[in-house]
Amino acid sequence: MEEKNGFAIRERRCITIYKGVTNPTIVYKHETKDIADDIQSMKYSNSGKYLAFCDSINTYLIDTETGEELLSYPKTRAKVIVFSPNDTYFVTWEEGGVYVRRRNSDGTRKSSEPNVNYFSVNERRHLTRMTIKRKTEIPQWTRDEKYMLQIVNFEVQAFEDSNIDEYAFKVVIPGVYRFAVCPHESEHLFTAIIQLEDGSLKAELRRINKDMTLVSAFELGKCDKLDLKWNSTGWIFFKH
Secondary structure, three states: OOOOOEEEEEOOOEEEEEEOOOOOEEEEEEEOOOOOOOOOEEEEOOOOOEEEEEOOOEEEEEEOOOOOEEEEEEOOOOOEEEEOOOOOEEEEEOOOOEOOOOEOOOOOEOOOEOOEEEEEOOOOEEEEEEOOOOHHHOOEEOOOOOEEEEEEOOEEEEEEOOOOOOOOEEEEOOOEEEEEEOOOOOOOEEEEEEEOOOOOEEEEEEEOOOOOOEEEEEEEEOOOOOOEEEOOOOOOEEEO
């Protein structure tokens, strides 16, 4: 019987994908051409059928069963890769915006280039780009992929039904800097973490709807480190 499981080995300048565990065979291998370039990031999709990685030059999407290169997108140095729950999309995030020049030819200040790239797995193509300052603001999806949420300038924006070109609704939450979408099968909820003026933190539990209805709020105090975790069924929220 053919083995469906597999694994990948990531080295500084090389990535190798194997099919099978008992008698593994190589289905894909990639090595950077320049010794100055290395594998920036690597991520299996939730189903394990796909693997995305960045080699300092391009972002790739690979079929882990056949080794087929499904997508190659240039000019990205992704540090973080995230797949949507059903592997419909994946998103890459680079450390900060990339400044081509500090000022334009007319003397006005040059804005940073977008550092977040959105890709369609099914369509095997790049969709759009956006600027997101912090890693904690990277997009997240509800379990059914009905909604995608992201933070932009203290706005929690909700995108609906696979439309990632324009948000459906939003809520402004001063001080919000990270969030966690609930993985429940039918309840659409998220927790927003807010930094207050005195440096302490506050959490708000909200529904994902047009009003972003506030369900509850509680103080977290001052934390040197904060991790947000929902359990797998989406009923309990942890912080530490």
